[in-house]
Amino acid sequence: MEQTELDTAALIILKQYDGPCPHCGFHLSHPQSNKCSECGAILVLSLSKPFRCTSWLLFAFGFIASIGVCVDQVGLFVAARIINGSPFIWGWILPEVILAIVLFVGLCWWWKVRSWALGLSPTWKWVIGGVGLAMPFFWFVALFTGFYITF
Ligand SMILES: [Zn+2]
Numbered sequence: 001m002e003q004t005e006l007d008t009a010a011l012i013i014l015k016q017y018d019g020p021c022p023h024c025g026f027h028l029s030h031p032q033s034n035k036c037s038e039c040g041a042i043l044v045l046s047l048s049k050p051f052r053c054t055s056w057l058l059f060a061f062g063f064i065a066s067i068g069v070c071v072d073q074v075g076l077f078v079a080a081r082i083i084n085g086s087p088f089i090w091g092w093i094l095p096e097v098i099l100a101i102v103l104f105v106g107l108c109w110w111w112k113v114r115s116w117a118l119g120l121s122p123t124w125k126w127v128i129g130g131v132g133l134a135m136p137f138f139w140f141v142a143l144f145t146g147f148y149i150t151f
Pocket of ligand 1: 023
């Protein structure tokens, strides 16, 4: 379908619409154009599916939250040294920096294998979702334990 055909089809459907503008809430009664007469917002028809929490999304959350754990740890270690006026110690933040880079690469890889991951069996999806939720806690404990053992 051409763009103009889509616009024409959308306009035919919009002319039957009787309800609030999704942007400003102004009551639109059978609008004659795809523009809200009150706020000027362009009305676009679309088919969309409701949000679904997938195992892929939970695992992606695991990567992102784990990167957040690393950034938080680095921030705390740097702030502690600055507040004390002590010299900066690379050994304290290097594990977090390296892990954050590895996790970012992992997130990029996870993004690329999205369609494969969404096609896995329900059992694997539960495993992946669970691992994704546990990932930030695992990395926090691993980083903290590593710091505690080495310093
Ligand atoms: Zn409006």
